[in-house]
Amino acid sequence: xxxxxxxxxxxxxxxxxxxxxxxxxxxxxxxxxxxxxxxxxxxxxxxxxxxxxxxxxxxxxxxxxxxxxxxxxxxxxxxxxxxxxxxxxxxxxxxxxxxxxxxxxxxxxxxxxxxxxxxxxxxxxxxxxxxxxxxxxxxxxxxxxxxxxxxxxxxxxxxxxxxxxxxxxxxxxxxxxxxxxxxxxxxxxxxxxxxxxxxxxxxxxxxxxxxxxxxxxxxxxxxxxxxxxxxxxxxxxxxxxxxxxxxxxxxxxxxxxxxxxxxxxxxxxxxxxxxxxxxxxxxxxxxxxxxx
Numbered sequence: 566x567x568x569x570x571x572x573x574x575x576x577x578x579x580x581x582x583x584x585x586x587x588x589x590x591x592x593x594x595x596x597x598x599x600x601x602x603x604x605x606x607x608x609x610x611x612x613x614x615x616x617x618x619x620x621x622x623x624x625x626x627x628x629x630x631x632x633x634x635x636x637x638x639x640x641x642x643x644x645x646x647x648x649x650x651x652x653x654x655x656x657x658x659x660x661x662x663x664x665x666x667x668x669x670x671x672x673x674x675x676x677x678x679x680x681x682x683x684x685x686x687x688x689x690x691x692x693x694x695x696x697x698x699x700x701x702x703x704x705x706x707x708x709x710x711x712x713x714x715x716x717x718x719x720x721x722x723x724x725x726x727x728x729x730x731x732x733x734x735x736x737x738x739x740x741x742x743x744x745x746x747x748x749x750x751x752x753x754x755x756x757x758x759x760x761x762x763x764x765x766x767x768x769x770x771x772x773x774x775x776x777x778x779x780x781x782x783x784x785x786x787x788x789x790x791x792x793x794x795x796x797x798x799x800x801x802x803x804x805x806x807x808x809x810x811x812x813x814x815x816x817x818x819x820x821x822x823x824x825x826x827x828x829x830x831x832x833x834x835x836x837x838x839x840x841x842x843x844x845x846x847x848x849x850x851x852x853x854x855x856x857x
Contacts, residue, residue: 568650572638576613577631577659578666580638585659593648597656604748606661616662620654626756627654708736716743 570588574580586594600606605621615632627644640655711723722743725736 567639567641568652568655570638570640570650571636572633573636574633574638577611577616577633577662578613580659581663582660585656585663589651589656590648593651593653594656596653597660600653600657601660601664606657607752608658608661608665611662611665616658618658618661620657621752621755622654625759629655629658631655631658705736712736712739 572580574584582598589597600620600622606618607620608616608618610617613633615630618629618631620627620629622644627642629643630641632639640651642652642654644652644654646652646654708723708725712725714720715722722740725733725740
């Protein structure tokens with residue numbers, strides 16, 4: 566989904582949450598803020614002109630590109646949501662970027678995104694004073710050595726509650742980095758699992774499609790056979806119709822012949838009657854001759 570909004574801001578960092586909320590859909594802003602609070606936003610590259618990012622949505626991972634160009638804020642997301650003028654994923658990215666660029670003293674972040682590690686960690690690193698006490702340094706070294714071993718083995722970092730001052734802030738930065746690493750690994754495992762599920766789903770769909778194609782081919786063969794049978798029946802019906810027509814012609818002829826036979830039968834009956842009358846007359850004449 567691609568959207569284009571008129572924007573007078575010269576830098577993306579000037580877009581604060583109230584400004585964003587004032588131009589987007591209320592429900593989309595609420596969902597984008599929820600994604601931000603649930604740490605679903607991952608910014609890959611970012612500056613004041615363009616942001617490349619990814620957001621873990623409810624139905625998968627979506628990629629975004631947001632930039633300022635010719636007085637417009639152009640946002641593009643791989644989702645298909647109809648939210649206007651900007652989807653919830655792009656809103657979440659702008660909110661996350663605004664949180665990124667805030668000074669650490671004004672708005673601390675427990676889980677800053679990887680693309681601005683140098684900015685997030687710079688103030689903490691530069692804030693280490695030069696007049697550290699030797700005891701603090703030794704305590705930090707005692708903590709740092711097992712911490713490095715824990716990082717190599719992927720284990721939780723040791724407790725740093727006894728460290729104070731700037732070194733405690735430095736250990737907190739290391740802890741935050743480790744937390745982000747763990748989150749990234751969890752996200753990677755989740756994405757790999759989703760990828761495997763999708764590959765298995767695609768494989769099942771492919772098998773079903775192949776089975777369906779086989780069934781379609783069998784059905785096409787049956788249809789062709791049925792068409793041949795129907796063509797044979799049509800030929801048969803044509804012949805039967807021709808025979809029926811011929812039988813109809815014979816019927817009229819038979820009726821005519823039957824009529825003639827009836828007429829001849831009547832004539833024969835009359836002739837037979839005449840013969841009987843003649844025979845009777847002859848008998849009468851013969852008897853009279855005998856008496857005389």
